[in-house]
Amino acid sequence: MSVIVLLTQLLNGVQLGVLLFLLSAGLTLVFGIMNFINLSHGSLYMLGAYFGAAAYTATGSFLLAVVAATGGSLLLGLIVERVALARLYAREHLDQVLATFGLILIFNEVARVTWGPSSVYIDVPGTLVGAVDLLGLSYPRYRLFIIGVGVAVAVALYLLIHRTRLGMLIRAGASVPTMVGALGVNLARLNALVFALGAALAGLAGLLAAPLMSVQPGMGEPILIVALVVIVTGGIGSIRGAFYGALIVGIVDTVGRAFLPELLRLMLSPSLARAAGPALASMLIYLVMAGVLALRPQGLFPVKHG
Amino acid sequence: MAATAILLALAAVPPLCAALAQPYYLTLFARVMILGLAAMGLNLVLGFGGLVSFGHAMYIGVGAYAVGILDAHGVTGGLFHLAAALAAGAALACFVGTVCLLTRGIAFIMITLAFAQMVFFLAVGLKEYGGDDGLSISARSAFGPLHLDDPTILYYAIFAVLLLTLLAGHRLVHSRFGMVLRGAKLNERRMAALGFPVRRYQLTAYVISALVCVLSGFLLANLTRFVSPAYMQWQVSGELIVMAVLGGTATVLGPLVGAAILLLIEEALAAFAMGLPVGVEEFVRDHRLGALGLLIVLAAVGMRRGVYGALAPSAH
Numbered sequence: 001m002s003v004i005v006l007l008t009q010l011l012n013g014v015q016l017g018v019l020l021f022l023l024s025a026g027l028t029l030v031f032g033i034m035n036f037i038n039l040s041h042g043s044l045y046m047l048g049a050y051f052g053a054a055a056y057t058a059t060g061s062f063l064l065a066v067v068a069a070t071g072g073s074l075l076l077g078l079i080v081e082r083v084a085l086a087r088l089y090a091r092e093h094l095d096q097v098l099a100t101f102g103l104i105l106i107f108n109e110v111a112r113v114t115w116g117p118s119s120v121y122i123d124v125p126g127t128l129v130g131a132v133d134l135l136g137l138s139y140p141r142y143r144l145f146i147i148g149v150g151v152a153v154a155v156a157l158y159l160l161i162h163r164t165r166l167g168m169l170i171r172a173g174a175s176v177p178t179m180v181g182a183l184g185v186n187l188a189r190l191n192a193l194v195f196a197l198g199a200a201l202a203g204l205a206g207l208l209a210a211p212l213m214s215v216q217p218g219m220g221e222p223i224l225i226v227a228l229v230v231i232v233t234g235g236i237g238s239i240r241g242a243f244y245g246a247l248i249v250g251i252v253d254t255v256g257r258a259f260l261p262e263l264l265r266l267m268l269s270p271s272l273a274r275a276a277g278p279a280l281a282s283m284l285i286y287l288v289m290a291g292v293l294a295l296r297p298q299g300l301f302p303v304k305h306g
Numbered sequence: 307m308a309a310t311a312i313l314l315a316l317a318a319v320p321p322l323c324a325a326l327a328q329p330y331y332l333t334l335f336a337r338v339m340i341l342g343l344a345a346m347g348l349n350l351v352l353g354f355g356g357l358v359s360f361g362h363a364m365y366i367g368v369g370a371y372a373v374g375i376l377d378a379h380g381v382t383g384g385l386f387h388l389a390a391a392l393a394a395g396a397a398l399a400c401f402v403g404t405v406c407l408l409t410r411g412i413a414f415i416m417i418t419l420a421f422a423q424m425v426f427f428l429a430v431g432l433k434e435y436g437g438d439d440g441l442s443i444s445a446r447s448a449f450g451p452l453h454l455d456d457p458t459i460l461y462y463a464i465f466a467v468l469l470l471t472l473l474a475g476h477r478l479v480h481s482r483f484g485m486v487l488r489g490a491k492l493n494e495r496r497m498a499a500l501g502f503p504v505r506r507y508q509l510t511a512y513v514i515s516a517l518v519c520v521l522s523g524f525l526l527a528n529l530t531r532f533v534s535p536a537y538m539q540w541q542v543s544g545e546l547i548v549m550a551v552l553g554g555t556a557t558v559l560g561p562l563v564g565a566a567i568l569l570l571i572e573e574a575l576a577a578f579a580m581g582l583p584v585g586v587e588e589f590v591r592d593h594r595l596g597a598l599g600l601l602i603v604l605a606a607v608g609m610r611r612g613v614y615g616a617l618a619p620s621a622h
Contacts, residue, residue: 031412035412037412037415039544084603084607087607088606088607093358093411093412093415094352094358094547094551094555095551095606095607096606097358097360097415097544097547098547098548098551098602098605098606099602099603099606099607101544101547101548101602102548102598102599102600102601102602102603102605102606103599103603104599105595105596105598105599105602106596106599106600106603107599108595108596108599109593109595109596109599110596112593113589113593113596221540221541225419225423225540228416228419229416229420232412232413232416232417232420236412236413275431275432275433275434276431278431279427279428279430279431279432280431282427282430282431283423283424283427283428286420286421286423286424286427287424289416289417289420290405290417290420290421290424293405293408293409293413293416293417293420294405294408294409294417297408297409297410297413
C-alpha cells in the first residue's frame with residue numbers, strides 16, 4: 001500500500017464526491033426550501049446523460065453536449081415541476097415519495113423507449129484523453145477535469161447564494177418560506193427556479209459521469225440513494241453541507257472499497273476478510289450516515305437559522 | 307361489507323383456479339396475499355403511527371433468509387425456521403428502531419433506508435449463501451402433517467396467517483395501544499404531555515410491524531423456494547409504500563387491497579390484449595412499468611384516502 005495508490009484513491013474519492021455534489025446541490029435545495037422529497041432527481045441525472053450522449057454522438061462537440069445535457073434537464077425539470085410536483089409541496093411526505101417513485105418508473109421507460117434497453121457509451125472527449133503528471137503522480141486528465149468543473153460550480157453556487165438577490169431569497173426561503181411569501185415574493189416562481197437549477201446540475205452530473213460509466217435506463221437510482229445519504233449527512237437544505245457531505249461520502253466510499261478488505265485481512269482470517277471486506281465497504285457510507293443521524297439528527301453542517 | 311367480500315373472494319381462489327385449470331393464478335394470488343401482509347405490517351407504523359419507513363423490505367429479507375440459510379444447513383423444521391426468523395427480526399427491529407426513532411420526518415425516512423441498504427449489502431456479501439445470485443431452497447418448511455408442497459394447502463396457510471394478522475391488527479389499532487399510537491401521529495407533543503412514553507409505544511409498533519414483514523418474507527421464501535438480495539432492494543420498500551397508500555393508509559385492510567391492485571394491474575398489463583393494432587399491444591406489454599408509474603403518479607396527486615379508504619369507513 002504505497003502513498004501513490006493512496007493519493008490516487010483519494011483523488012478518485014474527490015472526483016466521486018464532486019459528482020455527488022452536483023447531484024446533491026439541487027436535491028438539498030428542493031428539500032430545504034419546498035420541504036419536498038424528490039426521488040426522481042436521479043432520473044434527471046439519467047436523462048441529462050442521455051441528452052448529452054445524443055448531442056455528443058451527433059455533433060462530436062463536448063461543449064454542445066454540456067449545453068444539451070444541462071438545457072435538456074433544465075427544461076424537463078421545469079415541465080415536471082409545473083405539471084405534477086408543484087401540486088405536492090403542501091402534501092405529506094408520503095404522497096411525495098409515492099409520486100416521485102412513480103416518476104422514476106415513467107422516466108426509465110421513456111429512456112428505454114427512446115434509446116433502447118442496452119447501454120450507450122461515449123468516449124472521453126479528445127482533448128481530455130490521457131493522464132497528467134501531478135508531482136510524480138500520474139492521474140487521468142478527464143477525472144481531473146470533473147473535479148475542476150465541480151469546484152467551479154461549487155464556487156459559482158456559493159457566490160449565487162451569498163452574493164446575489166436571488167440567493168438571498170433562496171436562503172430566506174429555506175428558513176421561513178411563509179414569511180418570504182408574505183413579503184411579496186412570488187414563491188411559485190422561486191420554487192420553479194430552484195427546481196430547474198437543481199435539474200440542470202443533475203443533468204450536468206449525468207453527462208460528466210457518462211464517459212466513465214455506461215448510460216442506461218435505471219442508472220440514476222443507485223446514485224440517487226447515495227446523494228440522499230450525502231444531503232442527510234451534510235444537513236438538509238444546506239449547500240455547504242451538500243459540498244462537504246459529498247466529499248466525505250465520496251472519499252469514504254472510494255477509499256473504503258480500496259483499502260478496507262486489506263485492512264480486515266490484518267485483523268481477521270483471510271477467508272473471513274475476503275467475505276466481509278466488500279460487503280462492509282459497501283455498507284460504510286450508510287454506517288456513517290446512520291451514525292451522524294443518530295448523534296446529530298440535523299446533519300453535520302445544518303442551515304443556520306436566525 | 308367490502309372487507310368480507312374481499313376475504314371471501316380470496317378464499318374462493320383455489321377452487322376457481324382448479325375449476326379453470328389455471329394453477330398460475332393460485333401463485334399470483336398467494337403473492338398478492340404475501341405482499342399485502344407485508345404492506346399491512348408496514349402500515350402499522352406508516353398509516354397509524356405516521357412514521358414513513360422506507361426500509362421495511364429488509365424484514366422481508368430477514369424472514370426469507372432465515373428459511374434459506376437454515377435450509378442450506380439441512381434444518382427443515384418449520385418451527386425452527388419461524389422461530390429463527392422472528393427472533394432475528396425482533397432483534398434487528400429493536401436495534402434499528404431504537405436508532406431510527408431518534409429522528410423524525412425526512413431524517414427518519416432516510417435512516418430507515420440506510421439500514422435497509424446495509425442489510426441488502428450484507429446479503430450481497432453472503433457469498434456462501436449465493437451472494438448476489440441468491441439461494442435455492444431445497445425443501446419447504448416442514449410443519450408435521452401440514453404439507454406446504456401442496457399449492458392449495460400452502461395457499462390456505464398463507465390465507466390463515468393473513469386472516470389472523472388482520473384480526474390482530476384490527477384489535478391492536480382499536481386498543482388503547484393503537485389510540486396512543488394514532489394520537490402520537492396527530493400530535494406527539496400533546497401525547498407526551500399527557501404522560502405517555504410516546505417513543506416506547508412507537509418502538510413497540512415498529513417491532514410489531516417489522517415482525518409482520520418477517521412473517522411475509524418467511525411465506526415468500528416458502529412460496530418461491532428461492533431467496534435473493536432482490537427481496538430487499540430499496541424498490542421493494544417503495545412498492546410496499548405504494549401498496550399501502552394506494553389501498554388506503556387509514557384502514558387495516560387497505561394495504562392488502564393496494565397490493566392486489568398493484569400486482570393485478572401489472573399482471574394485466576403484461577398480458578395486455580384488447581384488439582388494438584399489434585404494435586400498440588406489444589408496446590404496452592414491454593413498457594408496462596411506465597404505465598404503472600403513470601398510475602402511481604395519478605394516484606398520488608389525485609387520491610387522498612386510497613381505493614379501499616374511499617369505500618370503507620375510516621378507522622379514525
